[in-house]
Amino acid sequence: MTADRICTLAILLGAVAFLTAVLPNGAEHLDYGTLSPEVMPKALAYVIILLAAFQLVFPLVSHGETGAQPQRPSPSEALRATAFFLLTLLGAGLIQTVGFLIVSVAIATLGCLLMGERRPLWVGLGGVGLPVAIWFVVVFLLDRNLPSGGIL
Amino acid sequence: MIDLPTVLAGLGDAFSPATLAFVLLGVIVGQFVGALPGIGPVITMAVVIPFTFVMDPLPAIGFLIGITKGGTIGGAIPAILINVPGTPDAAATALDGYPMAQAGKPVKAMKMALYSSVTGDTFSDIVLITVSAPLAALALMMGPVEVFALMIFSFAVISGMLGPSVTKGLIALTLGLLLATVGMDPENSTPRLIFNNYAFFEGLPIAPVAIGTLAVAEIFRRVSQTGSGAMASLMSTASTAGNDSRVSWKEYWACRFVMLRGGLIGTGIGAVPGVGSTAAAFMSYASTKQASGDPDSFGRGNIKGIAATESANSAVTGADMIPLLTLGIPGSASAAMLIGAFIIQGIQPGPLLFNEQGRLIYGLFGAMLIANAANLLVGNVGLRLWARIISAPQAVILGGAIVLCLVGAYLSSGGMLGIWVMLTFAALGYVMTSFGYPVVVFVIAFFLGPRFELSLIQTLIVTRGDITRLLQHPVAIAFLVLSIVIIYMLGIRAPRKARAALSRATETTR
Numbered sequence: 001m002t003a004d005r006i007c008t009l010a011i012l013l014g015a016v017a018f019l020t021a022v023l024p025n026g027a028e029h030l031d032y033g034t035l036s037p038e039v040m041p042k043a044l045a046y047v048i049i050l051l052a053a054f055q056l057v058f059p060l061v062s063h064g065e066t067g068a069q070p071q072r073p074s075p076s077e078a079l080r081a082t083a084f085f086l087l088t089l090l091g092a093g094l095i096q097t098v099g100f101l102i103v104s105v106a107i108a109t110l111g112c113l114l115m116g117e118r119r120p121l122w123v124g125l126g127g128v129g130l131p132v133a134i135w136f137v138v139v140f141l142l143d144r145n146l147p148s149g150g151i152l
Numbered sequence: 153m154i155d156l157p158t159v160l161a162g163l164g165d166a167f168s169p170a171t172l173a174f175v176l177l178g179v180i181v182g183q184f185v186g187a188l189p190g191i192g193p194v195i196t197m198a199v200v201i202p203f204t205f206v207m208d209p210l211p212a213i214g215f216l217i218g219i220t221k222g223g224t225i226g227g228a229i230p231a232i233l234i235n236v237p238g239t240p241d242a243a244a245t246a247l248d249g250y251p252m253a254q255a256g257k258p259v260k261a262m263k264m265a266l267y268s269s270v271t272g273d274t275f276s277d278i279v280l281i282t283v284s285a286p287l288a289a290l291a292l293m294m295g296p297v298e299v300f301a302l303m304i305f306s307f308a309v310i311s312g313m314l315g316p317s318v319t320k321g322l323i324a325l326t327l328g329l330l331l332a333t334v335g336m337d338p339e340n341s342t343p344r345l346i347f348n349n350y351a352f353f354e355g356l357p358i359a360p361v362a363i364g365t366l367a368v369a370e371i372f373r374r375v376s377q378t379g380s381g382a383m384a385s386l387m388s389t390a391s392t393a394g395n396d397s398r399v400s401w402k403e404y405w406a407c408r409f410v411m412l413r414g415g416l417i418g419t420g421i422g423a424v425p426g427v428g429s430t431a432a433a434f435m436s437y438a439s440t441k442q443a444s445g446d447p448d449s450f451g452r453g454n455i456k457g458i459a460a461t462e463s464a465n466s467a468v469t470g471a472d473m474i475p476l477l478t479l480g481i482p483g484s485a486s487a488a489m490l491i492g493a494f495i496i497q498g499i500q501p502g503p504l505l506f507n508e509q510g511r512l513i514y515g516l517f518g519a520m521l522i523a524n525a526a527n528l529l530v531g532n533v534g535l536r537l538w539a540r541i542i543s544a545p546q547a548v549i550l551g552g553a554i555v556l557c558l559v560g561a562y563l564s565s566g567g568m569l570g571i572w573v574m575l576t577f578a579a580l581g582y583v584m585t586s587f588g589y590p591v592v593v594f595v596i597a598f599f600l601g602p603r604f605e606l607s608l609i610q611t612l613i614v615t616r617g618d619i620t621r622l623l624q625h626p627v628a629i630a631f632l633v634l635s636i637v638i639i640y641m642l643g644i645r646a647p648r649k650a651r652a653a654l655s656r657a658t659e660t661t662r
Contacts, residue, residue, distance in 0.1 A: 081376035108551035117547035126548030
């Protein structure tokens with residue numbers, strides 16, 4: 001429940017920051033027309049603040065049978081997800097430099113290894129075979145451009 | 153109303169080689185990904201939408217419809233074989249499917265799932281085709297005030313039903329609406345929240361947002377949960393006896409009322425935004441068990457249990473299109489993906505669609521019926537093949553999936569912008585799911601945000617900003633009152649009841 005409350009508090013503070021720091025610089029006020037551009041985001045931010053405050057005070061759990069349940073990750077799972085996210089982020093940053101094909105092979109291979117796959121055949125298939133096949137289909141069959149990064 | 157030549161022309165379009173090929177391909181892909189626990193049709197739709205940019209609208213939408221319909225059948229395969237539902241709506245199928253597989257009848261169970269799924273799906277498609285045009289005509293009689301109130305009502309239902317708490321559902325909804333305000337303001341066309349980055353002038357790109365929130369976030373979750381690389385392999389072995397590997401006509405016919413009930417439940421539930429196919433499957437299962445003369449046999453491999461769940465969860469697929477096509481309001485994740493695809497193709501779903509794009513609509517209906525036939529055909533041929541796929545290591549599948557997401561995001565925006573947006577929303581989606589904020593509600597709100605703001609502006613113009621003028625719109629008042637009732641029922645009354653039941657249970661155990 002504590003982590004849940006921290007998350008709700010972060011949402012509340014985020015909405016306050018949006019209202020005070022982001023919105024004044026991001027949307028202008030117009031005196032004419034029906035709905036000034038800044039009104040809608042401002043109203044929605046106030047709604048989020050109200051709802052988050054309500055959620056903080058009454059962290060109600062309702063029916064919960066058909067709806068999506070929280071899938072709280074364990075610390076190790078969160079760490080692994082973060083590692084894969086950072087890996088993908090790094091790969092995305094390198095796409096323009098080294099090219100899409102090399103980056104996708106690296107991400108898929110490291111992803112396979114991160115998930116504990118050690119069998120060479122499967123690592124080869126998932127890490128190299130699939131990305132190369134996807135690249136081939138997109139570039140040659142669909143005739144769409146992917147960044148080559150000057151290497152390919 | 154649409155004239156007969158338009159209807160026939162639309163149905164004829166559905167039989168064009170391109171549409172037939174893409175519907176068939178969609179069904180194959182849908183069954184394939186449905187059989188892979190954790191991937192599923194919604195993620196696949198998010199990933200392939202950018203690839204449909206270059207296609208004509210009907211083959212593109214037909215392809216996505218094929219994926220959805222194929223996914224309902226594919227999801228039953230791992231549920232039956234390894235007791236792990238490929239899609240959430242197949243969870244109820246495992247109740248009797250898995251015991252049947254353990255008893256050496258996996259092929260029979262899978263075939264019953266296939267036949268009942270196609271039956272339920274066809275039933276709901278026929279209902280959709282029959283009722284959608286009159287409903288759209290009715291919807292056209294509504295003015296902007298009524299449309300605005302209807303959107304509020306739909307948001308209330310979706311927020312209440314798709315999350316563990318109504319408040320969290322509403323927060324996810326409001327966040328989606330807020331992020332949809334990025335870009336051009338609809339009334340004055342002034343830039344808003346783009347901070348001189350004119351790539352966002354038309355708003356955050358839809359496809360990368362959907363891919364990130366729904367697909368990549370789920371891939372991150374799966375990656376973090378997959379420690380051993382390989383998935384559980386198939387444990388049961390199929391019996392070689394002929395009767396155990398096929399469903400006779402007698403067995404199918406004996407389930408006709410069960411499938412009819414499932415079809416009715418699925419269609420009814422599918423027509424209501426937000427309730428979803430998982431609820432339909434469990435509801436149909438429970439009512440079939442209750443109506444049965446031998447309720448104890450359920451959960452031990454009763455073939456009627458499979459017929460009940462699969463006919464119901466598949467019937468939701470067709471009925472799901474009723475609010476989407478007649479009102480432009482998606483009620484589920486797959487419908488949200490479809491509305492995204494419509495918008496990307498430059499088509500605004502809603503009642504006007506029947507007047508402006510009647511030919512496309514009836515082409516779509518034709519494609520849906522073709523997809524059902526293709527499901528039957530591909531399922532009969534491919535069930536054993538998909539069953540083998542389950543034993544493929546998840547690491548391989550997820551590695552390929554993330555590469556496809558990168559390609560999809562890149563192609564959809566024509567550059568790196570799509571990838572950055574996708575990764576940002578992947579992180580957001582991961583955090584939201586971890587804390588029980590329903591991402592589907594977020595995505596639906598994001599897609600409908602611009603229309604919602606436009607409706608609000610039109611409402612303010614019609615009422616001249618005077619709230620008392622709402623009294624001249626009784627239908628709108630009814631929708632708004634219903635919204636409050638739903639929020640009260642799901643957000644205040646239901647938790648109170650749940651807490652009371654919990655405290656009673658605690659006292660009993662003491």
